[in-house]
Amino acid sequence: xxxxxxxxxxxxxxxxxxxxxxxxxxxxxxxxxxxxxxxxxxxxxxxxxxxxxxxxxxxxxxxxxxxxxxxxxxxxxxxxxxxxxxxxxxxxxxxxxxxxxxxxxxxxxxxx
Amino acid sequence: xxxxxxxxxxxxxxxxxxxxxxxxxxxxxxxxxxxxxxxxxxxxxxxxxxxxxxxxxxxxxxxxxxxxxxxxxxxxxxxxxxxxxxxxxxxxxxxxxxxxxxxxxxxxxxx
Numbered sequence: 001x002x003x004x005x006x007x008x009x010x011x012x013x014x015x016x017x018x019x020x021x022x023x024x025x026x027x028x029x030x031x032x033x034x035x036x037x038x039x040x041x042x043x044x045x046x047x048x049x050x051x052x053x054x055x056x057x058x059x060x061x062x063x064x065x066x067x068x069x070x071x072x073x074x075x076x077x078x079x080x081x082x083x084x085x086x087x088x089x090x091x092x093x094x095x096x097x098x099x100x101x102x103x104x105x106x107x108x109x110x111x112x
Numbered sequence: 113x114x115x116x117x118x119x120x121x122x123x124x125x126x127x128x129x130x131x132x133x134x135x136x137x138x139x140x141x142x143x144x145x146x147x148x149x150x151x152x153x154x155x156x157x158x159x160x161x162x163x164x165x166x167x168x169x170x171x172x173x174x175x176x177x178x179x180x181x182x183x184x185x186x187x188x189x190x191x192x193x194x195x196x197x198x199x200x201x202x203x204x205x206x207x208x209x210x211x212x213x214x215x216x217x218x219x220x221x222x223x
């Protein structure tokens with residue numbers, strides 16, 4: 001089955017700096033890659049997603065890039081704010097109707 | 113629009129008991145998936161339902177089961193609870209297999 005690896009497991013940045021989280025996947029059939037943000041006591045919240053026919057997608061301060069050849073995708077958060085502090089999960093699936101394979105999560109702390 | 117709702121939010125059971133968790137998807141969403149989240153194993157897929165039919169099942173023992181009703185609401189059941197079943201159980205729904213939206217989860221503690 002699919003195997004998704006995520007790095008780093010923890011990340012601390014100063015407010016206003018950028019944060020980058022990287023994920024790799026093993027199955028070339030995967031074609032949908034969402035990113036979720038999970039705050040304490042809450043369920044994962046979809047923040048951005050990308051499909052395999054697109055190399056990059058941006059939504060305000062958040063962007064995701066995908067390299068299909070290398071089988072890796074990354075989350076970029078610019079101008080970080082304290083409210084960005086949370087655990088971020090990447091995921092991969094063969095299409096949006098199938099199960100997600102999640103990365104192990106990155107705990108992001110934004111220091112004011 | 114209300115989000116995915118899960119009940120109860122917290123549950124404490126003892127080993128050997130069974131438990132039923134409930135999920136109400138976002139209005140208009142017809143597909144529901146369930147995931148187990150633990151510190152050691154992360155987020156793992158349990159099963160997915162569409163129009164009352166289980167379409168996909170993860171690698172969990174038969175003690176884990178679920179169903180979906182005609183109004184798209186879903187339940188999952190765990191029988192003969194084990195200590196290792198302690199976890200956050202998450203339900204997610206999608207309107208048409210585009211984006212999936214998660215509920216807040218049910219925190220199950222098995223003593």
